[in-house]
Amino acid sequence: MENSNGNNGTQPSRTDSSLTIAPAVASSTAPSSSPIAASSKVESAVDPESGVPAVEKKTAEEILAQVVETLPMRQLAPAFLGVALAMFMAALDNSIVSTALPKIGTQFNASNKVEMVFTCYVITFNAFQGLYGKMSNVFGRKPTMFVAILIFVVGSILSGASQSMNMFLACRALTGAGSGGIFSLSNIVIADLVSIRDRGKYQGFISGVFAISALIGPVMGGAFVDKVSWRWCFWIQVALAVITVPTLAIMLKLPRPKGNMMEKIKGIDWLGTFFMAITAVFLLLPTNLGGNMYAWDSPVVIILYVLAVPSILGFLYVEAKQAKHPIVPPYLWKNRNVVTLLSINVFMGMTFWTLIFYLPIYFQIIEHETATDAGLTMIPLEAGIFIASNVVGLLVSKFGKYRPYIFLGTAIAVVGICLCLVLANTSSKAIHVLVLLVCGLGIGQLFPCLIVAIQASVTRQDLATVSALHNFFRMTGSGFGVAINGALFQNYLNSNLVKAAIPTEYAEIAMLSAQSIVNIPEPYRSVVEGIYLDSMRLVFKATIPMAALMFLLTFRLQHVRLNVKAEATTEPSTPARTSLEAKGEMTLAEAIEMPLEEDEKTKKDKEVSK
DSSP states (O other): OBOTTSOBSOOOOOOOTTOEEOOOHHHHSSOTTSTTSOOSOOOSOBOTTTSSBSSOOBOHHHHHTSOOOOOOHHHHHHHHHHHHHHHHHHHHHHHHHHHHHHHHHHHTTOGGGHHHHHHHHHHHHHHTHHHHHHHHHHHOHHHHHHHHHHHHHHHHHHHHTOOSHHHHHHHHHHHHHHHHHHHHHHHHHHHHHSOHHHHHHHHHHHHHHHHHHHHHHHHHHHHHHHHSOTTHHHHHHHHHHHHHHHHHHHHOOOOOEESOHHHHHHTSOHHHHHHHHHHHHHHHHHHHHBTTTBOTTSHHHHHHHHHHHHHHHHHHHIIIIIOSSOSSOGGGGGOHHHHHHHHHHHHHHHHHHHHHHHHHHHHHHTSOOOHHHHHHHTHHHHHHHHHHHHHHHHHHHHHOOOHHHHHHHHHHHHHHHHHHHHHTTOOOHHHHHHHHHHHHHHHHTHHHHHHHHHHHTSOGGGHHHHHHHHHHHHHHHHHHHHHHHHHHHHHHHHHHHHHSSSOHHHHHHHHHOGGGGGGSOTTHHHHHHHHHHHHHHHHHHHHHHHHHHHHHHGGGOOOOOOOOSGGGGGSOOOHHHHHHHHTTSSOHHHHHHSOGGGHHHHHHHHHHHO
16 A cells, blocks of 8 residues: 555654664565555665665655565565564573572572572663664664674673672673664564554464473473583583574664664664663662562662662753654553553553572472572463463454553463462372462463553554563563562571571571571471571562552553554544544554554654654
């Protein structure tokens, strides 16, 4: 469908004359019979990288605003393989480290700092989310992905070589900076390759890759810890990178931004990135330190929380008033679906990562399982995620609806978290399997649905931004969830160990090294294990309201049509939609994808912001 202004399915947006890019494959390879495909045949030289006319040049923002048609399978399969390998590598790192943490804490005599490992990772994971999204627009998806992978691999190598807990924390922070880019760019690249209607199916596959890595990770990590060394949990990433990087380099074909390098660098919102980074630090760090290494009313904790306020205000001011190309355009905060979905992501991160982080500790300390066995015990959770994410992803693509599955997934997740209290009261393997399977079937539905929903709620030019925010808010939630539950766990554990009728030296052993509990003689060991079990129950209880809030937020979601097929043209029109299409300011597919009642309002918000 060719607009009156001559652009094939483009949408007016802010442009930078110094940036030109060959049009995306997806927008020019659609069959002519499609109501949203370009109707004219191009007879000109073909760009060897993108496979589209080299003579037709458009700005980067124009290309990113184009309608995307799913590529033919012969082109999509190899590109998707490269993205899946990158996601597998980053996701494996997440799952493998949870199994190794008890051993790492014991070796460095710092079991009371294991929650800090995750917090350091999350802070840097979040700090550069907005930057990765903008850099992928300016420098291209592939170069930015390679930079993220390089940072990730260097961080992993140094993590495995760490000689102290403080060094390990710093290296995990470096790893998080790279991992954040891999996660965000994987979602962005899939959106470049696949139409909004088919995206649920392919996001389901990616969620399946995540589940497989989470299934393999604890088992592999347990084997390394028990048989070789925990350091190999991180060095294994080098081997995976050797496979992933060449695969991406050869098989992933995407548009290549052109233009002056200095102009590109100047166009990045560096000040906004700085405020986003320090906001993550000021929010997550005191949440982890409070009640653990410092008292909640200590000056360090209070000052960090106080500093979070001006950093948030500074970020909002820069994005609204100063940034030429803001990493988070202010008009997005007026989009009801975007705000709701980001809020759901916060509580999903709290819920999911609490399970991933604390269940292996529970099975090793309370159930006396080895690290390998603890990894195997997590299989039902990951199996549930794998099944639910793939089935729901296919259903979203088939019927073009995501809201029912978000509602159902959050409801089942609440039930699963409540059942974790039953898990903590029994050693029955059958009950363990049932509880973890229910949790996985609930949470698994959310992985493909939430990313598709938030991408469908904005126009193409904001796709990279909301994809980055999607990961930012989820990992922020995970950081808060682990930190809050870690503070509750450690406070309850320490205070009750002090009160318990056991010698002081045994109480100190239990505080500093969870795995050293086996060296405490009876009957004191039973007392210590009872206190650990009560501390774990407290964690599960605290997670229930987090999951419940996630469920309640689903009632605020508005449905956005995902139809981009022929039957989509039969949808009733509205004056706002007709006007936008007539002016060439919105393609038919984008008009269908946006909520009917919000088209004109969203347009006005964007005009005011610009």
